[in-house]
Amino acid sequence: MNSKQFLIHLVSILFSIALAAKVTIAVESQSISLPGCPDHCGEIKVPYPFGITPECSLNGNRKFYLNCTQSSLYLNSSNLQVTNISLDGEVSVMNFIGRDCYNKKGVREEHIQSQLWLANYNVSSARNTFIAVGCDTYSTVNGYRGKENYVIGCVSSCNDIDYESFTSDHQSCLGVGCCQISIPSGLKNMTISLSSYNNHTFVYDFNPCSYAFVVEQGKFKFSNTSFQELNRTEKLPAVLNWGIGKESCDEAKKRANYTCKGNNVTCVAASNAAGYLCQCLPGYEGNPYLPDGCHGNGS
Numbered sequence: 336m337n338s339k340q341f342l343i344h345l346v347s348i349l350f351s352i353a354l355a356a357k358v359t360i361a362v363e364s365q366s367i368s369l370p371g372c373p374d375h376c377g378e379i380k381v382p383y384p385f386g387i388t389p390e391c392s393l394n395g396n397r398k399f400y401l402n403c404t405q406s407s408l409y410l411n412s413s414n415l416q417v418t419n420i421s422l423d424g425e426v427s428v429m430n431f432i433g434r435d436c437y438n439k440k441g442v443r444e445e446h447i448q449s450q451l452w453l454a455n456y457n458v459s460s461a462r463n464t465f466i467a468v469g470c471d472t473y474s475t476v477n478g479y480r481g482k483e484n485y486v487i488g489c490v491s492s493c494n495d496i497d498y499e500s501f502t503s504d505h506q507s508c509l510g511v512g513c514c515q516i517s518i519p520s521g522l523k524n525m526t527i528s529l530s531s532y533n534n535h536t537f538v539y540d541f542n543p544c545s546y547a548f549v550v551e552q553g554k555f556k557f558s559n560t561s562f563q564e565l566n567r568t569e570k571l572p573a574v575l576n577w578g579i580g581k582e583s584c585d586e587a588k589k590r591a592n593y594t595c596k597g598n599n600v601t602c603v604a605a606s607n608a609a610g611y612l613c614q615c616l617p618g619y620e621g622n623p624y625l626p627d628g629c630h631g632n633g634s
């Protein structure tokens with residue numbers, strides 16, 4: 336073999352290795368979406384039952400159809416941006432924060448109410464907190480649990496001396512500059528309202544605005560820079576819960592559209608949402624919502 340032949344031979348060996356590697360990768364990488372369906376929007380993975388066209392979402396259902404516009408993902412017919420989808424019944428969104436701002440004379444200059452009105456999702460009570468920030472601030476959350484109207488709220492106040500002391504040591508949300516309450520389960524159609532006792536007239540110099548929002552636990556830490564930072568912030572992350580259908584697992588199993596039908600898949604009740612979720616059995620992984628989406632994780 337001369338050197339030219341050797342080179343050709345070497346190249347062809349390398350080529351077949353590359354080809355073999357590629358084939359192996361293609362076999363091993365499991366799809367997360369239906370065949371022929373896009374599995375991401377920008378950087379965000381979109382696993383089935385979610386999809387970015389009606390045909391690629393479960394039953395073309397409003398609940399699972401997401402709008403992918405310019406590489407950003409939105410819940411259908413809302414301006415809530417989706418940042419992560421978990422097959423355990425969670426979807427992470429960027430939620431708008433409410434604000435209430437006054438000028439030096441105590442005249443309201445800006446008032447933005449934050450609303451989460453969702454037909455198909457519940458706000459996760461386990462993963463979010465309600466927080467209000469400001470020194471002349473009271474805030475309420477108005478919503479529905481079932482048909483019952485439900486109102487909760489908290490008060491936060493401080494003067495400049497309190498402000499000095501929490502800037503030096505306090506870093507927690509205990510009613511001085513910041514208050515928080517947990518969110519009851521099953522709360523729907525939340526409207527966050529903000530108000531003040533003295534229109535921020537006594538605290539205007541260091542705090543002209545109040546803020547309130549539902550936020551994923553751990554994603555907001557109160558500190559002496561919070562007033563400035565919130566002034567520049569439009570949205571913060573929150574977590575919603577979802578489930579398939581409205582039926583329990585036992586009822587759903589009797590129906591033709593039962594979704595957890597693949598091998599090595601089980602059905603569990605959704606948490607903080609109506610309906611059920613599919614899960615791969617222990618020792619299997621993949622997407623349990625796809626036909627035969629679960630595969631052994633050891634092999």
Ligand SMILES: *[C@@H]1O[C@H](CO)[C@@H](O)[C@H](O)[C@H]1NC(C)=O
Binds near residue numbers: 389395396400
């Ligand atoms: C998306 O929302 C719009 C407006 O509510 C509705 O008309 C449309 O049917 C929804 N799309 C899907 C696929 O559910």
Ligand SMILES: *[C@@H]1O[C@H](CO)[C@@H](O)[C@H](O)[C@H]1NC(C)=O
Binds near residue numbers: 402404409
């Ligand atoms: C998706 O969202 C964009 C921007 O909000 C909107 O213009 C478009 O009509 C939406 N498409 C669908 C199918 O809902």
Ligand SMILES: *[C@@H]1O[C@H](CO)[C@@H](O)[C@H](O)[C@H]1NC(C)=O
Binds near residue numbers: 419420421
């Ligand atoms: C998305 O959610 C999954 C499952 O909860 C989690 O493991 C992953 O870290 C999240 N990704 C991002 C970018 O938050």
Ligand SMILES: *[C@@H]1O[C@H](CO)[C@@H](O)[C@H](O)[C@H]1NC(C)=O
Binds near residue numbers: 441533534
């Ligand atoms: C606060 O502002 C509201 C609306 O701008 C006004 O009606 C009210 O009189 C003000 N109260 C005080 C104490 O300044």
Ligand SMILES: *[C@@H]1O[C@H](CO)[C@@H](O)[C@H](O)[C@H]1NC(C)=O
Binds near residue numbers: 452523524
């Ligand atoms: C909650 O909001 C959804 C979506 O906008 C709406 O369809 C539903 O009627 C609302 N429910 C109540 C009790 O206001």
Ligand SMILES: *[C@@H]1O[C@H](CO)[C@@H](O)[C@H](O)[C@H]1NC(C)=O
Binds near residue numbers: 502
């Ligand atoms: C905020 O508090 C930190 C200590 O936690 C301190 O180092 C810093 O100077 C304070 N910043 C302001 C603007 O007060």
Ligand SMILES: *[C@@H]1O[C@H](CO)[C@@H](O)[C@H](O)[C@H]1NC(C)=O
Binds near residue numbers: 436544563
């Ligand atoms: C925050 O924003 C409002 C208007 O959006 C402005 O009047 C105010 O001076 C800003 N600064 C602080 C520190 O809140």
Ligand SMILES: *[C@@H]1O[C@H](CO)[C@@H](O)[C@H](O)[C@H]1NC(C)=O
Binds near residue numbers: 394579580581590592
């Ligand atoms: C399955 O079908 C039943 C009626 O046959 C319907 O009520 C239910 O919403 C469907 N479930 C899903 C997940 O589409």
Ligand SMILES: *[C@@H]1O[C@H](CO)[C@@H](O)[C@H](O)[C@H]1NC(C)=O
Binds near residue numbers: 598599616
């Ligand atoms: C997983 O599915 C295969 C094929 O149906 C079956 O043979 C196996 O017993 C299942 N494993 C478990 C743990 O049920």
Ligand SMILES: *[C@@H]1O[C@H](CO)[C@@H](O)[C@H](O)[C@H]1NC(C)=O
Binds near residue numbers: 455521522578610
């Ligand atoms: C929200 O939770 C309540 C209580 O758990 C439940 O009755 C309701 O159906 C849930 N809504 C959705 C859209 O899952």
